[in-house]
Amino acid sequence: MKWTPNEVDMFLQAKEYVDTALIPLVPVNFAENIKQSASMKDFTEILTLEIERQFKGRIMLLPQLAYLSSWDEPKRLELAADWARGLKEQGFAHVFYITSDSEWRVNEQGLEGSLIWIPSIPLEHLEEKHKRPMIDDQVRQVLAIFTRKWHD
Amino acid sequence: MSKHRVSRRQFLSYTLTGVGGFMAAGMLMPMVRFAVDPVLKASEGGDYVATKQKVDDLTEEPKRVDFTIKQVDAWYESEETQTAWVYKDDKGEIVALSPVCKHLGCAVAWNTDKSNPNHFFCPCHYGLYTKDGANVPGTPPLAGLDVYEHTTKDGILYLGAVKPHKGA
Numbered sequence: 180m181k182w183t184p185n186e187v188d189m190f191l192q193a194k195e196y197v198d199t200a201l202i203p204l205v206p207v208n209f210a211e212n213i214k215q216s217a218s219m220k221d222f223t224e225i226l227t228l229e230i231e232r233q234f235k236g237r238i239m240l241l242p243q244l245a246y247l248s249s250w251d252e253p254k255r256l257e258l259a260a261d262w263a264r265g266l267k268e269q270g271f272a273h274v275f276y277i278t279s280d281s282e283w284r285v286n287e288q289g290l291e292g293s294l295i296w297i298p299s300i301p302l303e304h305l306e307e308k309h310k311r312p313m314i315d316d317q318v319r320q321v322l323a324i325f326t327r328k329w330h331d
Numbered sequence: 332m333s334k335h336r337v338s339r340r341q342f343l344s345y346t347l348t349g350v351g352g353f354m355a356a357g358m359l360m361p362m363v364r365f366a367v368d369p370v371l372k373a374s375e376g377g378d379y380v381a382t383k384q385k386v387d388d389l390t391e392e393p394k395r396v397d398f399t400i401k402q403v404d405a406w407y408e409s410e411e412t413q414t415a416w417v418y419k420d421d422k423g424e425i426v427a428l429s430p431v432c433k434h435l436g437c438a439v440a441w442n443t444d445k446s447n448p449n450h451f452f453c454p455c456h457y458g459l460y461t462k463d464g465a466n467v468p469g470t471p472p473l474a475g476l477d478v479y480e481h482t483t484k485d486g487i488l489y490l491g492a493v494k495p496h497k498g499a
Contacts, residue, residue, distance in 0.1 A: 193435055196456055236435025237455035326454050
């Protein structure tokens with residue numbers, strides 16, 4: 180489910196079935212990596228929307244969580260942890276972060292939820308007909324991570 | 332000079348009839364168009380979208396067929412990819428099922444659960460459907476998978492509107 184009024188209605192009616200929260204983490208950077216930062220946001224958005232479409236009934240896709248690339252690690256971890264704690268209080272058994280920012284991998288243990296890291300593909304350079312298979316491929320890998328976690 | 336001379340009176344009445352006729356037509360035509368509009372609309376109703384699937388390549392094994400539709404919401408016009416699970420039943424008739432689980436809308440897939448082979452399986456809450464799309468009692472879904480209307484043209488599969496499952 181997405182964070183839209185209609186789907187939140189659906190969420191309220193089916194709350195006991197939605198036990199997984201997905202938080203996209205998106206870095207914003209105005210320095211030399213500005214283009215890459217925008218490309219990550221785009222890629223993460225497309226990927227998460229597709230994941231949401233496949234697992235609509237069990238995943239709540241939250242709004243993208245943006246932060247400045249210049250933030251130091253403790254500040255970043257705190258941001259992520261706050262969200263995870265808040266969501267767990269709301270009854271989400273599984274909290275997933277998804278990001279293309281490799282910085283998060285440095286201290287993966289420090290996170291409260293599970294981290295899915297996917298290197299971003301610069302979709303703007305791809306032809307329309309190649310985009311879809313590319314994304315499908317990535318999505319398939321991520322879906323497996325979710326089902327494995329649910330089966331545990 | 333011709334024998335039939337047109338008098339001033341005749342000339343005026345002809346031109347007035349002509350011009351008046353045009354004006355009346357100009358007013359009536361849109362009205363007629365509006366009146367018959369619902370009829371014209373109805374014929375556009377059954378829109379079919381071409382897939383890339385050749386009908387001859389379909390087998391009895393459900394196959395994932397992706398197709399794109401143009402979707403307009405308030406701000407964006409986008410192409411949305413939709414999926415159908417398509418196969419031929421034992422009579423050779425094409426069956427195209429919607430992949431949207433009737434429980435909470437996840438995407439179901441054919442034959443992905445090892446403990447329930449030859450079923451459509453929903454990974455979210457383990458809903459099951461038989462090959463014809465009927466929900467297996469005891470699993471979360473309360474209705475069978477929706478069915479796409481379909482037609483074939485030049486050997487290519489075209490998919491249309493979704494209809495509720497017959498058994499539902």
